[in-house]
Amino acid sequence: MPEHFEVIIRSIISFSLLLIGTRMLGKQTISQMTMFDFVASISLGAISANLAFNTTIKIHHTIIAFVMYVAIIFLIAIISLKNRKGRKFLAGDPTIVMQNGKVLEGNMKKMRYTLDYLNQQLRERDVFNIEEVLFAIVETNGTLTVLKKPQFRNVTRQDLMIAVNGEQKLPIELIMDGEIINNNLEQNNLSFSWLESELRKRNLTHHDVVYAVMAANGNLYVDTYNDYIQTPIDKE
Known part of the structure; x- marks a missing residue:
């Protein structure tokens, strides 16, 4: 097999393994990186990089090393979850x-x-x-x-004894990139005809809309493809 084809195949395998590994290890590795997570991420990245372009190393050897690292990191994460002392040792204290x-x-x-x-x-x-x-x-x-x-500190409504309307749900995305999200409509007992009616009030169809979301207070925010801005500040 020509070497450049081998590098292409190895790169696809490397990326796939890295994606699967990070999915298994969870979002904490990205969003809340401790010293342990930092070391683990660098190690996985180095192994993946070698798998992609270092043709002198056999593919199966690199895959074994990658799988072992993921297994060790996953095991340590479970220990940290169940053992406070282990968690403090690995992550440290604030x-x-x-x-x-x-x-x-x-x-x-x-x-x-x-x-x-x-x-x-x-x-x-x-x-x-x-x-x-x-x-x-x-x-x-x-x-x-x-x-x-x-x-x-910032003053809150509670400090000023102002009545607050309770919010029981998150904002609901109804249209994204011009496509209606039917699952969100169904899960929140909203009908397609209701959405079409709301858009007609604004002289729009769903094909005109890039993004529509219903806020927790029930208000519908709609953003259209045509923003009617003559001089957008982000135009290059």
């Missing part, structure tokens, strides 16, 4: 870097966490004045959780 408005330099030094990085992560959470912070905690996945002092 670290408090600000307590009662004071910066804990000792904790930051142990983590090699600088004031510049602290300020950057505070700004990412819309905190531009460090005096507003009561507690700041670096989570095991590296994100910063911030609790502001009471006088700097």
